[in-house]
Amino acid sequence: MTTVDLIYFNAGGGHRASALALQSVLREQGRPWEVRLVNLFEVLDPSGRFKRLTGKAPEDWYNQRLARGWTLGMAHELKILQGLIRLAHPTLVRKLRRHWQRTRPDLVVSLIPNFNRALYESLIAALPGVPYVTVLTDLADLPPHFWIERDQSQHFVCGTPRAVQQALALGHSEDRVHASSGMILRPEFYRPATLDRAEEQRRLGLDPQRPTGLVLFGGHGSKTMLGIAERLSNTQLILVCGHNQALAERLRAQPSTARHVVIGFSSDIPAWMRLADFFIGKPGPGSVSEAVQLGLPVIVVNNAWTMPQERYNADWVREQRLGIVMGSFRGVDSAVAQLLDGLDAYRARVDRIQNRALFEIPDILARVLAESGEEAADGAVTRPADQRRPAQFA
Secondary structure (H helix, E strand, C coil), rough: CEEEEEEEECCCHHHHHHHHHHHHHHHCCCCCEEEEEEEEHHCCCCCHHHHHHHHHCCCCCCCCCCHHHHCCHHHHHHHHHHHHHCCHHHHHHHHHHHHHHHHHEEEEECCCCCCCHHHHHHHHHCCCCEEEEEECCCCCCCCCCCCCCCCCCCCECCCCCHHHHHHCCCCCCHHHEEECCCCCCCHHHHHHCCCCHHHHHHHCCCCCCCCEEEEEECCCCCCCHHHHHHCCCCEEEEEECCCCCHHHHHHHHCCCCCCCCCCCCCCHHHHHHHHEEEECCCHHHHHHHHHHHCCEEEECCCCCCCCHHHHHHHHHHHHHHHEEEEEHHHHHHHHHHHHHHCCCHHHHHHHHHCCCCCHHHHHHHHHHHHHHHHCCCCCCCCCHHHCCCCCCCC
């Protein structure tokens, strides 16, 4: 059976979510593939030495900064991180080469930035001929050395025309740059609603006759939500705090004149979005794409605190006229009033966005496998099974 490895890490949550969604749809489609999730950091540090020394996993430092809103200066820190990755390149390639030789995948699909040079070079050194695909989980690249590297005979899946042009501009041939219609979303975002919207709103204490906003800042929330809730005291809100229990408690204690529903972590974000009329949050590629998929116009910011890889997302919202991009959430009450005044027009433009990336990418991967010559006509591969050992799973 053909073995496909999906490479992810837990920084920010979106990379793992994309990997899980892709694994899910590949299984649902009955592809003759064994799909393995591979956490890069577990491959590089299988004994957890970094966590023992520091008390935290590498991605925990990043996620905690997001939760606290400490994102100012991340553009500079990204350059430092990329410099450290370049210094560690020989070590990374050596460790990854051993991993590929041991696990022997037939196709490697990266859903992460920054490490693709080491991942690609180690793969071709260990297993020449095995194809490598980078699926961008951002709407655009942040060159240099973020998603798209020069001089690599690999494939790229790009969710916007901007990303396609960036890949072509770096010298990659058109037959290796594949356009999808958006970001990878979980299958639940495509399934029809089963709940009675008005009844569920009433159960939660929301008035179905009044507009409701959904406030979401990733899986760890953000203290920015406190100010938003205060400024929108008269607006019905659903505030999703993720794993940030302290933030949820503070929001529940905060007075409001309209109903504010505060929830912690939820695995059913589509259900909550279906109860809302608009979205408020950071311009993350996943959350913005999810909101648009479920018909919600968006209110986001783009300023010095916006992470550099997310700034184009705000530009995309503005270009497509899918909502309002602000310089600060201090004026969120005015933005909500403006959006509601033109809600029908915003909804019409949102409805024109048809994102089928989750179902397009499996066909792209199948073509890559077929063209590589690694997949036989019956879906099997010629590599002996006894040469393959289990990958490191998350």
